[in-house]
Amino acid sequence: MIASWNKSPRHQLGCFLRLDMENTSDTLPNYGDSLQNTSFVVSWVQTIPLVLVTCVTLVANGAILVMFVTTKSFRRCRNIYIASLAMADFLIGCTMPLSIMESVYYPWSPIGVACHIYLIARHSLLYVSLLSILLISIDRWWSINYPFSYRVRQSRRLAISAVTFSWFLSFVLNIPPIVIMTDFQQHNSSKVYNKRCNSPHETHFVYLLVTSVVEYLCPLVALWILNCSIYFRIRNQFHNVRKQISRKNSMSNITGVSGTRKQSDDLVREMMVKQDKKAACSLGMMVIVFTVCWTPHMVVQVINSKCGQCLPEIITNVTFWILVINSAINPFLYGLLNKEYRKVLGRWMHCYSRRRTFRIKEAVMYWNIMPMNGADKMRDNGITYMNAVKEWSS
Structure with a gap:
């Protein structure tokens, strides 16, 4: 190890520079990645x-x-x-x-x-x-x-x-x-x-x-x-x-x-x-x-x-x-x-909203035109239809 330094000053300077580059290579930023x-x-x-x-x-x-x-x-x-x-x-x-x-x-x-x-x-x-x-x-x-x-x-x-x-x-x-x-x-x-x-x-x-x-x-x-x-x-x-x-x-x-x-x-x-x-x-x-x-x-x-x-x-x-x-x-x-x-x-x-409004109006009209003294079956059908419309529109 000591004998390796018994060389020319140029060789010793090269060794120092090489060691310095090896030590600082890890600390330099990686410009390629950036x-x-x-x-x-x-x-x-x-x-x-x-x-x-x-x-x-x-x-x-x-x-x-x-x-x-x-x-x-x-x-x-x-x-x-x-x-x-x-x-x-x-x-x-x-x-x-x-x-x-x-x-x-x-x-x-x-x-x-x-x-x-x-x-x-x-x-x-x-x-x-x-x-x-x-x-x-x-x-x-x-x-x-x-x-x-x-x-x-x-x-x-x-x-x-x-x-x-x-x-x-x-x-x-x-x-x-x-x-x-x-x-x-x-x-x-x-x-x-x-x-x-x-x-x-x-x-x-x-x-x-x-x-x-x-x-x-x-x-x-x-x-x-x-x-x-x-x-x-x-x-x-x-x-x-x-x-x-x-x-x-x-x-x-x-x-x-x-x-x-x-x-x-x-x-x-x-x-x-x-x-x-x-x-x-x-x-x-x-x-x-x-x-x-x-x-x-x-x-x-x-x-x-x-x-x-x-x-x-x-x-x-x-x-x-x-x-x-x-x-x-x-x-x-x-x-x-x-x-x-x-x-x-x-x-x-507005197709979706218009279609929903039309269905609701249709259901309301159907409910209003049902006879008050009519059969219970028509009233039950109207209630079922209104519930279906509410479920569909929600």
Whole structure:
């Protein structure tokens, strides 16, 4: 032991340093564990809002679809386009869990055929959502600008054909580029878990620019033109109706003759114009939200394809989720702002209490109409029925 110290001072200094590191290694904090805990917390902070968006998308659009299926009065031509939009948004919500896994847990990604199916479903359903909003705008524009032609020519068959064609067109436009072009973009490794399920055309600037103009910019311009036309048309109709009503009121005051029927007709026209105005406002809000949600993602895609993915990954993820949030907002725009949908939703929410109240009132009526001098058997049946209702309602 003593002989081991009869060496060079450098060796002795090394021994002291090694002993000191061995003694202090247990007292130093474990930075690896703290980093793992921090990344775990960050992952959950990112995951919880995305899961909430997914749940809202599925529940809200699912409720719209159930209303359309169960309520017979909803199966009109106009609501067929809304049902198509709700179906597309609902299926987009079904793809959101995979998007969450890909955004939060970066090394994970679907591969092979699963990647193809995921990309085809995501891109096609997003385009169906866009075309459904366009069909709703065209239907509203047609009904306001040409009401007589709309009533004569519009039919369920025409609406179903338009919806079917929009779904077919969306899948036809998105399947060939994804299947034929390059499948994956690798990130500095040949291992399977480092492969990313990205769109194969995201690095082709010319192709992406052309498709963005054709599939996004042209429909967006058409949406704004249609909705501006609807807005100005309704505003002119509203002003004309108000002028006619004020003119007729002034004439009736001068002549002393009251045209009750004409006034009622004018009031009906004013009410119809107000209904069209409310529907146009909800549609306009839908178009504004669509523009705000879609434009950042399309711009980021074009910039990344030009500069070779120069933007940070977080910007791409944020703009993508802003795009997807549009599917969660749509049912609230045409649901909460529509009186018919609010009525059905309120009926669902108060179904249990209304049913219980109806049963109790029925029992009370049955008890009151029983003859006082009748048979004891009817009175016993009434008491039994009242007890059953009390047990059921408690």
